[in-house]
Amino acid sequence: MSYRSKRSIAYIVGVVALVAAYVVVALGRSGTGADLRSWATLMLIFAGLWVVVLVVVQMVFHVGLAVGVAATEAREDTSQVERIMRASMADDEQNSLIELRAGRVDAIVVGLGLVVALAAMALGASAVAGLHVQLAAVAVGSLAENVWTIVAHEGGGARG
Amino acid sequence: MAERLRITNNIRRLRFFADEMTQLELAERIGASRQTIVNLEAGKYSPSLELAFRIADAFGVPIGEVFAHEPA
DSSP states (O other), X not given: OOHHHHHHHHHHHHHHHHHXXXXXXXXXXXXXXXXXXXXXXXXXXXXXXXXXXXXXXXXXXXXXXXXXXXXXXXXXXXHHHHHHHHHHHOOOHHHHHHHHHHHHHHHHHHHHXXXXXXXXXHTTOOHHHHHHHHHHHHHHHHHHHHHHHHHHHHHTOOOO | OOOOXXXXXXXXXXXXXXXXXXXXXXXXXXXXXXXXXXXXXXXXXXXXXXXXXXHHHHHTSOHHHXXXXXXX
């Protein structure tokens, strides 16, 4: 499995953990009801956490990969570890193409989420519900983007 | 829309005849990732013309010796 596929799996785990944490916090907020301001604040906090999780996953994953390569492929040859790491992380046309298409998948899901949220509110759902539909779409979009990345890297989803 | 051509390549064979050049070495020479070489050899990815020429240059052969296509 490629470096980018493994990183995508790490991102998926991070996103799922963050969504689970949000659900736990949101379910514990009894009494806030339709207070849009408090929900917006909570979502902003989790948006910040999201960025932190992405950065931490990136750092931990990079270190973990270096250790893994050293243990399995390069033993104690540090220059070989660096070579393998560089060749694994190199940005090339296939990666760019996959990222572009994965980003498109994300945008489609988020866009659909916006439409569903607006439709739900037009049909009488509360603004808080609409906001949560949109938030869910962002999370699902991120998951879809990473799943697409894995499928494309492993199955050759991008044909050039 | 025209049917997609099936493009094949001899990269694995050319690596063998280039003193068993590793996928890592080829990736470094052409400035691509190792995964791209893996996917190219498996026929899962068709490169751009530029990358195809870089691969041919890495082996010192004409591009036609690296890639071929089967009629649609």
